[in-house]
Amino acid sequence: MVIHYRPWMVVVALGVGALACSTSATAPTPIDDWGGDFAFSFVDPVGDTLPAQSGEAGAALDVVRLEGTMTASTFTFRLVFATPISAWSTGRDDRLDGFVDFDIDASTTTGSPSAVDLFGGSAAMGTDLFLLLRDDFTGAIPLVSTRNGGSVLVNAVFADSVLIVSIPRSFFGNDDGEMSVAAVIHRADRKATDFLPNMDHFDIRRP
Numbered sequence: 001m002v003i004h005y006r007p008w009m010v011v012v013a014l015g016v017g018a019l020a021c022s023t024s025a026t027a028p029t030p031i032d033d034w035g036g037d038f039a040f041s042f043v044d045p046v047g048d049t050l051p052a053q054s055g056e057a058g059a060a061l062d063v064v065r066l067e068g069t070m071t072a073s074t075f076t077f078r079l080v081f082a083t084p085i086s087a088w089s090t091g092r093d094d095r096l097d098g099f100v101d102f103d104i105d106a107s108t109t110t111g112s113p114s115a116v117d118l119f120g121g122s123a124a125m126g127t128d129l130f131l132l133l134r135d136d137f138t139g140a141i142p143l144v145s146t147r148n149g150g151s152v153l154v155n156a157v158f159a160d161s162v163l164i165v166s167i168p169r170s171f172f173g174n175d176d177g178e179m180s181v182a183a184v185i186h187r188a189d190r191k192a193t194d195f196l197p198n199m200d201h202f203d204i205r206r207p
């Protein structure tokens with residue numbers, strides 16, 4: 001059975017804690033075999049936002065870059081926007097919403113379809129974990145497993161036009177640090193204002 005865990009399920013999932021994502025289609029790489037820390041950077045065009053749906057108001061949030069580092073202990077990334085963003089907890093009209101999806105084993109046969117696909121895009125991923133970009137009023141956002149709905153809160157900083165997220169790599173089990181990623185950006189008053197990337201997904205890989 002394919003399970004689709006998305007925001008309406010997060011409320012009940014919070015506090016479960018166990019992500020249990022170590023059961024991938026192929027045997028996970030032991031952490032002992034860590035291949036070394038690395039950095040990554042991807043760009044998305046400026047001004048490529050999607051049209052507003054009927055009844056929606058407000059300017060689109062335009063994501064322009066995803067960059068970060070993968071170390072043996074921590075996965076840190078910065079999601080950069082063309083204009084300032086604000087956290088969900090601020091209650092502002094321009095507060096950030098949306099999903100960052102991770103295909104940990106780079107396999108479409110495990111996990112669920114990406115949120116990108118649910119909103120009309122095509123990420124071609126089997127999402128194993130996703131971040132819901134709504135903060136919880138304490139500077140944290142939920143990282144949710146599509147395998148079992150378990151979730152943990154991870155540290156998020158909203159700084160002008162940048163979202164900075166740090167995730168302990170232990171939450172990814174024994175994964176080797178290489179994965180696929182895609183995102184759909186919402187604003188509080190608009191759904192799907194930008195896809196990252198516009199088609200398909202980015203591959204986070206050691207150079």
Ligand SMILES: [Ca+2]
Nearest residue numbers: 044045062063
């Ligand atoms: Ca963009």
Ligand SMILES: [Ca+2]
Nearest residue numbers: 107110111126
């Ligand atoms: Ca997968």
